[in-house]
Amino acid sequence: MAQVHLQSLIVMGSGEPEILPPEPQGLQRNSASTNVGFVIVIGRGESHVLRKSLSSVPVISRSELMQEYQDVSNALAAMSELDDDLGRIDPPVLTVAQNVAADLALHNFPAPKIFSHGSKSVVFNWSQSGDNLYLTISADKLSALISSPARIQKRVDFEANKLISPTLLLTSMRWGKPIAESRRSDPAPEPVSIGQP
Amino acid sequence: LTTSGNIAEGPIPDEARLFRHTVSPVAFAGSRFAPEKLMRLVEHPENNRRLLTSLAWEKYLPTLDLVHQYGCRMAARRNEKAKADRRYKEKSRQVYCGCYELRANCIRRLIDTEGLADLIAADVFHKEEGGEIAHIELAVEFGDAPDEGTKTALVDRLWNICCGPEKHICKGDDDISPHPSEKLLPGPKNETKTIP
Numbered sequence: 001m002a003q004v005h006l007q008s009l010i011v012m013g014s015g016e017p018e019i020l021p022p023e024p025q026g027l028q029r030n031s032a033s034t035n036v037g038f039v040i041v042i043g044r045g046e047s048h049v050l051r052k053s054l055s056s057v058p059v060i061s062r063s064e065l066m067q068e069y070q071d072v073s074n075a076l077a078a079m080s081e082l083d084d085d086l087g088r089i090d091p092p093v094l095t096v097a098q099n100v101a102a103d104l105a106l107h108n109f110p111a112p113k114i115f116s117h118g119s120k121s122v123v124f125n126w127s128q129s130g131d132n133l134y135l136t137i138s139a140d141k142l143s144a145l146i147s148s149p150a151r152i153q154k155r156v157d158f159e160a161n162k163l164i165s166p167t168l169l170l171t172s173m174r175w176g177k178p179i180a181e182s183r184r185s186d187p188a189p190e191p192v193s194i195g196q197p
Numbered sequence: 198l199t200t201s202g203n204i205a206e207g208p209i210p211d212e213a214r215l216f217r218h219t220v221s222p223v224a225f226a227g228s229r230f231a232p233e234k235l236m237r238l239v240e241h242p243e244n245n246r247r248l249l250t251s252l253a254w255e256k257y258l259p260t261l262d263l264v265h266q267y268g269c270r271m272a273a274r275r276n277e278k279a280k281a282d283r284r285y286k287e288k289s290r291q292v293y294c295g296c297y298e299l300r301a302n303c304i305r306r307l308i309d310t311e312g313l314a315d316l317i318a319a320d321v322f323h324k325e326e327g328g329e330i331a332h333i334e335l336a337v338e339f340g341d342a343p344d345e346g347t348k349t350a351l352v353d354r355l356w357n358i359c360c361g362p363e364k365h366i367c368k369g370d371d372d373i374s375p376h377p378s379e380k381l382l383p384g385p386k387n388e389t390k391t392i393p
Contacts, residue, residue: 113229117238121348123233125233138346143346145349151311152313153312
């Protein structure tokens with residue numbers, strides 16, 4: 001079973017280091033599930049322990065991370081000002097996407113790459129070694145997807161206005177137990193043939 | 198190798214080799230090649246459950262040189278149209294960068310993809326377009342109009358059945374340095390790469 005180790009990250013600030021978030025008590029890691037390797041460390045001072053034990057994990061400063069999120073915000077704003085035929089995103093999509101980006105930044109989640117399918121959504125993407133984590137943001141729904149080159153490993157959909165924290169959604173997928181089930185649990189329709197267009 | 202009108206022909210064989218031509222800046226995010234933008238899916242004008250995109254068939258492009266000529270013509274046509282529409286900007290100049298290869302059977306097998314449960318059909322059709330006899334239409338159909346998350350899942354799976362790339366610099370683009378073809382990433386399915 002492939003594992004996803006997308007973007008381990010340490011964010012250094014000032015003061016005493018603190019490692020967040022801890023794994024929830026009582027949640028068993030599912031051996032058949034995906035392990036998204038987002039290590040989010042919120043530090044308030046450079047720590048000898050961190051330098052020694054996590055020396056292989058990329059370390060960026062909080063100011064660098066905030067700059068990356070500023071770039072994300074600027075890119076979203078630019079996407080909302082494109083011409084129609086270039087895929088301008090709708091204002092409600094921009095609002096939700098900005099809120100999601102703010103939540104991710106607040107929790108020191110690595111900054112995403114961004115793309116779009118058109119006016120109705122923005123997609124945040126994190127990738128490493130062929131594995132991908134996507135968060136598709138519509139005006140009324142968020143859809144998180146983890147994939148490896150071989151297959152889609154997990155997908156979870158949420159109504160945007162019922163999700164307290166997108167960061168919680170993404171980190172919960174790490175433990176293999178989505179905090180709500182996708183509505184796409186209905187039986188699949190029978191395959192059909194597409195006629196010659 | 199040009200004709201007009203649709204081509205009536207039997208089904209495209211499972212083993213058929215199809216090509217997706219890569220053009221900058223469409224498939225790029227800034228200077229970064231963006232695999233997620235390689236397949237530009239558009240909604241069928243009369244059926245919102247169906248998404249379409251374009252490929253080209255090796256049968257009518259039997260050498261790599263012909264495959265690349267197709268890509269160069271495609272980028273040139275777009276630039277000519279932009280100039281005719283008076284919206285051409287050098288910054289948005291269309292630059293052909295090379296191609297990725299997909300097999301018809303990999304596309305048809307998408308209906309078995311876990312995570313795309315609502316996908317009810319995926320196939321390719323020989324359909325001349327813009328005077329290009331090698332043009333192939335890739336069509337996928339869902340039980341309901343696909344939501345945005347489903348489009349993301351589909352884009353992800355389509356990229357993961359690509360192998361290549363075969364990079365190329367068209368005549369007339371050799372003034373571009375660095376050429377965006379340098380940024381193309383290896384296709385995830387490269388173990389089956391068979392481009393001549």
